[in-house]
Amino acid sequence: MNRRAGDKTEQRPRLNKAERDIVLLGIATAAIIMFVGIGGTVMPQVARHYLDGSVGPPxxxxxxxLLLNIALIIFGWRRYVDLRQEIxxxxxxxxxxxxxxxxxPLTGCYNRRCATEKLIEAITSEADGRDTGFVLIDLDGFKxxxxxxxxxxxDEVLxxxxxxxxxxxxxxxxVARLGGDEFAVVLPTQSEDLEQVELWASRMVAHVAKPIETEVGALEVTISAGIxxxxxxxxxxxxxSTARTLMHRADLAMYHAKRAGRNRYCWxxxxxxxEARIRREMESAIRAGLxxxxxxxxxxxQIDLESGALVGFEMLARWDSPELGQVGPDIFIPVAENCGLIGPLSESLIRQALDDAKDWPASLTxxxxxxxxxxxDPWFPQKLLKLLLGSEFPPARLDVEISESCLQENLTAAQTMIVSLKxxxxxxxxxxFGTGFTSLTQLRTLPFDRVKIDRSFVGELRKVAEAAPELEFDRADRDHIVGTLVSLGKGLQIPVTAEGVEDNSILETLRTMGDMKGQGYLYGKPEDAAAVMKRLRQLDMLSNMPGAQPEGMERKSA
Structure with a gap:
């Protein structure tokens, strides 16, 4: 039995009871009428009997x-009063x-269901001819x-x-709370007053961002809003359908505000x-591609800059889709992260890379x-261990790279993850390294084996080399940034890798800064597994390996 049918079953006895009470009220009314009739006959007889003893009793x-009528009247009236109280x-x-x-129940705001109803009322209202604005608000970093x-x-923050x-x-x-850390505002407005809406939205973003006093101290929360x-x-x-579409559009605008940096609103x-349609299509293509x-x-x-020797490779994801063509990782990886496919995608690529790399010389990482x-994902270390065991790849040759932004989201969780991987x-x-806000204390506390200077800093060295003599001060300043990052790594006794080595001018400048590794298009573009094996043969790095195959033979299957 469904819930609605169950509700009717529960309500039916109450309704039947109410109907019986109404019947009793009718009986009591009839009893009153009968009381009037019988009382008009009996009461005079009783009076004459007591006043004039010669008259017999009724x-x-x-x-x-008569007594029965009185009892019915009292009973019926009592039941009628009870009925009114119950109603x-x-x-x-x-x-x-x-x-x-x-x-x-927590915030006292309208809930999602009522917010939709209020939005529909605002859209259909013709009282003042105003337009209807819908603002979707999501708290940044509430988790x-x-x-x-x-x-x-x-809860205090909410x-x-x-x-x-x-x-x-x-x-x-x-104001409505749609659930979790998501709020909404239904805002009637005039088309000519959109500037006022923007001023209101700016005030809202700024006002919400003020510190919130809680039992654990002051907390700062920002919001992303879509209008x-x-x-x-x-x-x-x-x-x-119009109301759902309006809510969906505000949702798209809100996520655009998040991608633009959070703590802002977006129309x-x-x-x-x-863009959303393309992302949905790409999500479907990613699933099919997997x-x-x-x-x-x-x-x-990855090259040792001093000796020029090949010391390892960095694995990069590539996707050649039959429908979409060659799609860059800067496009499909964010989509995979948003739709929950980054885990299976990354594990698939790591598995292939481990199978490829186990046939490389043991000196290469x-x-x-x-x-x-x-x-x-707290289970990521176990998943990685399973991949290592399945590929029989030595863990010491694997280098897991964690971006600096990961440390800002949750430093404690990042530290636990790093220790688990180690x-x-x-x-x-x-x-x-250098693009985030990693402190010296964090670098000393977290057991990193290497830091990689971001290519945005390394690329500046080429601009320095090409600069006119009158920009010598700018050149020294730019040199100083990379030099400081290298010196910081040396001071903490952490090896350094420079990304984005694009030409000889960058290479020569980096060599003056000390011993480090480098990678970039100066040494060639990323290549597939077959091209890597060919390169290793050309460098005669496979000849001393056990089971090495002669030139031209296919690599054994994994």
């Missing part, structure tokens, strides 16, 4: 009927249930606040945010729907990049 049957209580309970069905400070502190939004929203607007507008002049075929634009094995690793050389999403016997490097 008939017993009439007296009994009042039922109305109060229905009102409380209606209130609970509309209000979020980390819960994980670090506990759910009680998280309560404060809700109150700040209510304080800012105009009288005719409403979509439904104009009265726009045709409406289905109001519910919906038609191009966002096209199933068909379209993602393959390529390898970029393999570096693999790990997504911040994977580092949030316990597997693999090396751990800090990638994109």
């Amino acid at each position: 008939e017993t049957a009439l007296v009994n009927a 009042d209580q039922r109305r109060e309970a229905e009102e409380r249930a209606r209130h609970l069905s509309q209000i979020d 980390e606040i819960n994980d670090t400070n506990g759910h009680l502190a998280g 309560l404060s945010i809700a109150q700040r939004l209510r304080d800012l929203v105009p009288t005719e607007g409403i 979509a507008l439904q104009r009265k002049s726009d045709p409406i075929d289905d109001v519910e 919906f634009d038609k191009s966002m729907e096209e 199933a068909r094995g379209e993602f393959v690793p390529h390898y970029e050389q 393999l570096s693999v990049n790990v997504s911040p999403v994977q580092l949030r 316990n597997l016997g693999v090396r751990v490097s800090l990638d994109d």
Whole structure:
């Protein structure tokens, strides 16, 4: 039996009881009428009997009927009073249930269901001819606040945010909590007052970002907001569909604000729907590509800058899609991260890379990049261990690269992950060094085996070499940035790798800064496994390996 049928079954006895009470009220009314009739006959007889003893008492049957009428009247009236009390209580309970069905119990804001209803009312209202704005708000980094400070502190933050939004929203607007850390505002507005909406949105973002006092201290939370507008002049075929579309557009704008850096608002634009459609298509293509094995690793050389010797390779993801053509990792990796496919994708590439690299000389290392999403998975070290055992690849030859931004999300979790990876016997490097806000204390605390200077800094060295003599001060300043990063690595006794070695001028400048490794297009573009084996044969690095194959023979299958 479904819930609705069950509700009817529960309500039916109550309704039957109410119907019986109404019947009793009818009986009591009939008893009153009978009382009037019988009492008009009996009462005069009783009076004459007591006042004039010569008159006999009234008939017993009439007296009994009168008493029965009185009892029925009392009983019926009592039941009627009880019925009215029950009806009042039922109305109060229905009102409380209606209130609970509309209000979020924590913040006192409207809930998702009621927000949709209010949005529909605003869209269909013709009282003042105003347009309807819908603002979707998401808290930035709220999960980390819960994980670090506990759910009680998280609840305090949600309560404060809700109150700040209510304080800012105009009288005719409403604030709703859609769930978790997501809020919404229904904002009636005039088309000519869009600048006022932007001023309000700016104030909202700034006001919410102020520190929030909690039992664990002051916490700072920012928001990302998306704004979509439904104009009265726009045709409406289905109001519910229109409301859902408006909410979806605000959602797209909100995610655009997050990708733009958070702590801001963004208006919906038609191009966002096209972008979302492309992302959906790419997500489907990624799923199909994983199933068909379209993602393959390529390898970029890592060179000892002093000797020029090949010391290892960094694995890079490549995708040649039959439908989309060659898609760069800067495009498909963020999509895979957002749709939850980065784990299977990365594991597939690492598995292929381990199978390829186990046939390389033992002196060569393999570096693999790990997504911040994977580092949030507590089982990632176990998954990596399974890949190492399945490929029979020595853990000491594997270098796992973690971007500097990962440390800012959750330093404690990152430290735990790094220690777990080190316990597997693999090396751990800090990638994109210099682009984040890693402190000296963090570098000393976290057991990194290597730091990699980001190519954005290394690339500046070429500009320095090409600069005019009058820019000598600028040249020294740019040299100083890379030199400082190299010196910092030396001071902490952490080896350094420079990314983005594009030409000889960069190479010569780096060589003056000390012993380090380098990688970049100066040594060739990333190449597939077959090209790597060919290169190793040309360098005569396979001849001394056990089971080495003569030139021209295919590499044994993994």
